[in-house]
Amino acid sequence: MVEVGYTPLTKTVGIDTDAIIEPKPLAEWTAVEKSSSQSNSKGRNAIFITVGESEFKRISTCKTSKEA
Numbered sequence: 001m002v003e004v005g006y007t008p009l010t011k012t013v014g015i016d017t018d019a020i021i022e023p024k025p026l027a028e029w030t031a032v033e034k035s036s037s038q039s040n041s042k043g044r045n046a047i048f049i050t051v052g053e054s055e056f057k058r059i060s061t062c063k064t065s066k067e068a
Helices: 031-048 053-059
Strands: 012-014 022-025
Touching: 031 053
Parallel strands: none
Antiparallel strands: 012 022
């Protein structure tokens, strides 16, 4: 997932026109979803700890390690 960007997990609640999309609770995440989320976090952390302060300010708002 790091290669294509992280997308917050959501689920659809309701039926047809009354359906809404809401964040998926952590308790409902699959092993694959947890692994993908952790991979993105590890990638971002690896980048953050290797750059200087000015570069950190520029990339700290990136949502994926690929953006940084």
